Amino acid sequence: MRVICSLLVLFFALSATLLAQRADRAAITGVVSDPSRSNVPGATVRIRNDDTGVETALTTNNAGAYTSPSLVLGTYTVTVEMPGFKTAVRSGIVLSGGLVVRQDFPLELGTVSERVEVSAQTEILNTTQADVTSDVNETYYRNLPVVMGADIRLAEALLQLQPGYTPMKPNGDPMFRGSQFGSRLNGGQSFATENFFDGVAFGYAAGHQQSHESAPPIESVGEMKVITSSYSAQYGHTSGGTIEYTSKSGTKELHGSFYEYFANDAL
Template sequence: MSNRTMVFLRAIVFVFVVPCLLWGQVSSATISGEAKDQTGAVVPGVAVTVRNVDTGLVRTTTSNERGLYAVPNLNPGHYEVEAALAGFQTYRRSGLALTVGSTVAVDIPLQVGAAVEIITVTGEAPVIETTTSTVSGLVSERTIRDLPLDGRSYDSLATLQVAVVQFNYNDPNAVRGRGQQFSVSGSRATQNQFLLDGMDITEYGGATPGSVAGVNLGVEAIREFQILTSNFPAEYGRSVGGVINAVTRSGTNTLHGSLYHYLRNSTLDAKNYFDPPDEPIPPFKRNQFGASLGGPIRKDHIFFFSNYEGLRARTGLSLTPVVPSLNARQGNLRDGPVKIAEAVKPYLAWYPIPRP
């Protein structure tokens, strides 16, 4: 293979791989901590192994001279941490659930003994964030799956968080955005930033992203999302409002999928205030359907996840037009009678008879 071809291939890898690694820093999680012995003294050189329970992926590091270690850029999921050093018992911590953008502190208390002896601690990571001053809230995977969503757009759940208020203004358009509008900590609805797997997807003009139907389809593909309301860390920017940081689902060592179809139509709806009481409800039909599938390509190494979601909506509306009254049709106006030309009468007949 010629040198020119090698340079070209390396350039392709750099263009497509390096940006993914850089963007992923704001959507990933971190495990960090300190290794100490029974006397409280720091222990350097401890081999720390972090394993994703769902995918089997493993990351390793070593504690530094101050006993500190950190494993960044971890995908959200369930993890276990194992620490080993000659002359000490192996320490294992399981039951760690990492969420998008979180930093979990896992300190390692080492005890003198043989390395074949293993101390296992099982427990969830603390819910209180002690490593950052950022004010944020998490909408978990369970919340996204279990709560009913009109339109199945994940950004509709943003108002569950403190300091987030739905903000409806003007008609949706390309400049104002077509997605759900909301204000974070009193800011304008066009001052928020939206990230998906670390990539900025904010609508043109700073508005909420959304399709022509005004929704963000693909709820089944969203694992969870985080809303930062104030005190953002340095890796976030371009926003004086809130940061909505979402991460997509991924495949695991187990094949899993779903098939769904949601139906809503006028037969199941009640009349609204503007619908005529003696006429049928305007026709309305909405179908949301799709399927998802994820699993391993090569166990513990390569995975896939795909999702398709479709929306078909046919909507009828009740309008209240202004039409000529019965007196006006006969030429009896408020300022006095007028003669209705014979050529005009057929056009007046096109208007519906006004309701009392």
């Protein structure tokens, strides 16, 4: 019975970290310390999604550590409060699919009303995973042409910008006007690249065209993550590459979009 209880405790302790490995989720973890570098237990950690305003409140454990539950992708602000110390605020933390971001907080002596604010705009180095990936977020989709055949926008069009991509079967213009194209990543076969949407497999990246149900609606895509080598075990059954699409989670503001396709036949 004691063995079973111990295993259950270990399972729940690791659940947040394991869930963060989902391609459509991420997590933030770290340690809170004082000026002498001693860990600070009992500190309040608040993690807020800047797009939706959703906030997650945590408390550091006896080792001064905290780990968030799985979080939707986006930009976050982390605030740490503890009586006797200045409030630490770190903003601009960008979470990409499957990433576990470490954010340690060395607190300064002072009052809670005093604030130390830091912007985390520098690139985050992933030290927890060895896979070779390339992320394309919705900023790329807003600013680059993604029109394929029949004047339909396809999320897959930006595969052609990825390192290691080899076009196989373009019809029409070889960049963005073909009605159909095949995909090879890192020298793999055209039917060896698999698609995932929010962690669910839905077919191979071959013969892309707007009539295929394997083309996700571009307005639903928040991020496209292309994994070309050193996959984790969950991707072990493909030999070419993996394409992970993550859906948008929405924001706290009403918004929409429109586009126009213009081709001047006088040129």
